[in-house]
Amino acid sequence: MxxxxxxxxxxxxxxxxxxxxxxxxxxxxxxxxxxxxxxxxxxxxxxxxxxxxxxxxxxxxxxxxxxxxxxxxxxxxxxxxxxxxxxxxxxxxxxxxxxxxxxxxxxxxxxxxxxxxxxxxxxxxxxxxxxxxxxxxxxxxxxxxxxxxxxxxxxxxxxDVVVPSAVFEKSFVLLHHFRPKLHAQLPEFLKPIEKVDVSHEWNLKLRSYDLAADITLGFDKLDRSVGPVDAFVGGTKAALRRLKEFTDTQLKDYDETRNHPEICGTSQMSPYLHYGHISPLTIALAVRDVEARGKAGKEVCDKYLDELIGWRELAVLFCKYNPNYDNWECAEPWAKKTLTEHTGDKRPWSYSLAQLERAETHDELWNAAQREMVRDGWMHNYMRMYWAKKILEWSPDVATAFERAVILNDRYELDGRDPNGYAGIAWAIVGKHDRPWFDRPVFGLVRYMSGESTGKKFDSKRYIEQQRVGARSAL
Ligand SMILES: Cc1cc2nc3c(=O)[nH]c(=O)nc-3n(C[C@H](O)[C@H](O)[C@H](O)COP(=O)(O)OP(=O)(O)OC[C@H]3O[C@@H](n4cnc5c(N)ncnc54)[C@H](O)[C@@H]3O)c2cc1C
Missing domain, CATH: 3.40.50.620 (HUPs)
Incomplete structure (x- = not known):
């Protein structure tokens, strides 16, 4: 306070x-x-x-x-x-x-x-x-x-967080530094919000913009080249419907299916969380309820909550306490050093922002992910990691790579322009919330993902085909 x-x-x-x-x-x-x-x-x-x-x-x-x-x-x-x-x-x-x-x-x-x-x-x-x-x-x-x-x-x-961010007063370098502090707070905050009954009802009629009309009418400078998507419908009702579907049928297998972009195995709550159409608390309590009813195991529910509360609130703290959250200067000292040392490395492929945006690369898996995002306003987490890492590999330098990833992510994702997006890009491109790995060209000690091994971890052929024929990813 x-x-x-x-x-x-x-x-x-x-x-x-x-x-x-x-x-x-x-x-x-x-x-x-x-x-x-x-x-x-x-x-x-x-x-x-x-x-x-x-x-x-x-x-x-x-x-x-x-x-x-x-x-x-x-x-x-x-x-x-x-x-x-x-x-x-x-x-x-x-x-x-x-x-x-x-x-x-x-x-x-x-x-x-x-x-x-x-x-x-x-x-x-x-x-x-x-x-x-x-x-x-x-x-x-x-x-x-x-x-x-x-x-x-x-x-x-x-x-819009389970534990108020002011409780922590700082950001954390790694999730496992944050997790014990977060868990210590959950008994106090992971509980239903008491609804307060209104004692004096509002009964004045005031002028208000008519929702039957497009709220962007007359916004001459608005970019209309990126239009609405079929894959998601906004609002609390749609969010609650999707949450029920996920917790009833998919949550129990989340641990197995969450890294399969060709399967609808994740909750797809991120657009709703971004607009505040649903509270993370509503989701977390629904997950705990499913667990209590024995419809999903404790381990899988904990895993889901680790994403929803752990990773998500780590991202909120990152943006709250780091003014450079949307550029490469947010990197930890080890990452700045290693990426600077590799600035002059020869890039195996090089693409302009426009080529990336149009999914015109040699890499069919990457193109498929880019198409998913442009068409559906959403990309699977596993593909987001791969997608951003390749942008680093194919851009002239790390600052440009970060900037390009932010532009594309914010432009096309429904959940873009969000702490999770900036933290996710920082994770992929400058190793934020990650540890140093093995030294290699361009990436230095930042974790690398190769197309070959990524493509073998799930049915990537099916995923590429889904994006080619224009299948909706969900809902
Ligand atoms: C390069 C990159 C860009 C990203 N851009 C965004 C973005 O713009 N907006 C966004 O909300 N998320 C972003 N993420 C994080 C993550 O990919 C999405 O939150 C997740 O894919 C959303 O799908 P879901 O709701 O089905 O997730 P689920 O797997 O069902 O997880 C439930 C919720 O947990 C949270 N969560 C899951 N994974 C992460 C994560 N890695 N970091 C933080 N929170 C997480 C999200 O709020 C998510 O809705 C990005 C990750 C990367 C690597």
Whole structure:
């Protein structure tokens, strides 16, 4: 918690775990003549298992005020395109429906129509603002800027991780350094979020962008060359459907099938997690429930949770505490040294960004992965590792390789522009969260993956064929 809680929160019986999620961006007392509490929804685009929303409702109840959730459709969100907005808009329908059911107002506005959050706070007479959190550079900047401008309390809530990242206060070099600290916290945080009943329902009709219309209408600068995908439908409902399907039928075999890109053996929760359509807590508790009912073994459930909580929250900490999270300067000293020593190594193949983007390489397995990402907005984890390592091998230098991987990943993946993406690219290209391996050309001590051995670990012929004929990867 970064500052003193305003008195309004002191009066609320906040669960200890909840209190640890809160950062006071601006303290002080709520506006006395305030007419509502505003929940500024940005990262956690859902009304279920959302601690930021629950805190907003608790504040509203304590002040005797209704709550209204506000969503701003930013026209030039960094590296976004039509594909991302389309998925986001699908999710907003579910948010609107769930907020209505809970008695919370929901308003969508667009800065491009002349609407700003500050103007909205004035319009509705906000007593205080509660927001969610996002460790990525630009959205974090929005929160800091708002905190400086506001004269009412502004709290943010770390709503999209199981264990609030402030608990750790630093990033970790390796997962096995982080894991024991994480596990020590799980009893406190891996438990259901208490839903707070709304005591003062929202009943005002406010102007809101009509979701029947495309939310990107009039966004002249939006990149429309990357369009919506068939493979995924956005929103909490779709996320819960997919989660049920995964936990009912696939989780029990996750350990065996997770490294088979030709099989739908992973949860495909990443796009939903990225947009906050589902909470990692909802997923983790569903997995624990399946385990408790004996439908999947402890070992396989632990393995899945190690990815969902261990690797994912390691990535969040990496971005939170490393300002160079999206460029090669984030490398550990050993990796910087070895990659610099190998700068001048002759590359076996060399491709431009445009050739990579069009999947025009000599390597059919790599091309298949690139096609999967361009078409479906998602690529299998095993292929992501291979994909990024080859970009290092075929680019003029490590800085360019990192940059190209970020451009392509952020552009095409539905789950791109996410701490996991930056950490994944850093893992593959500069050995982040990995250890030194054996010295070899171009990679130095950074772990290498060869096409030959990667292709033998699963039915790569089938995977290549699937991507050629345009099979959807899932859902
Ligand atoms: C080069 C590269 C780029 C990547 N880019 C992204 C990205 O842009 N966005 C993204 O969400 N993930 C990214 N990842 C991590 C991982 O590949 C995806 O999270 C995973 O493939 C998503 O599929 P899933 O939901 O079916 O995963 P599952 O295997 O079902 O795992 C469940 C959840 O655990 C988390 N998880 C799984 N593997 C990892 C991992 N290695 N690191 C961190 N979290 C993990 C994810 O949140 C995932 O949704 C990248 C990895 C690499 C190597």
């Amino acid at each position: 970064a500052g003193e809680l305003p008195e309004v929160l002191a009066g609320i019986a906040l669960d200890v775990g909840f209190a640890k999620r809160v950062t006071v961006r601006r303290g002080g007392e709520p506006r006395r003549d305030g007419r509502c509490v505003v929940y500024w929804l940005q990262r956690a685009q859902r009304a279920i298992d959302n601690p930021a929303l629950e805190i907003a409702v608790a504040c509203g109840n304590s002040l005797g005020l209704p709550v209204v959730a506000y969503f701003s459709v930013i026209p030039n969100y960094p590296n976004s395109n039509w594909r991302h907005y389309y998925f986001l808009q699908q999710g907003l329908h579910d948010v609107a429906e769930e907020m209505r059911k809970r008695g919370v107002g929901f308003v969508i506005r667009r800065p491009s129509d002349g609407d700003t959050l500050e103007a909205f706070l004035e319009e509705v007479g906000a007593a205080m603002v509660v927001g969610d959190e996002n460790v990525c550079r630009e959205p974090e900047r929005w929160r800091s800027v708002l905190a400086k401008k506001l004269k009412i309390p502004f709290l943010t809530v770390d709503a």
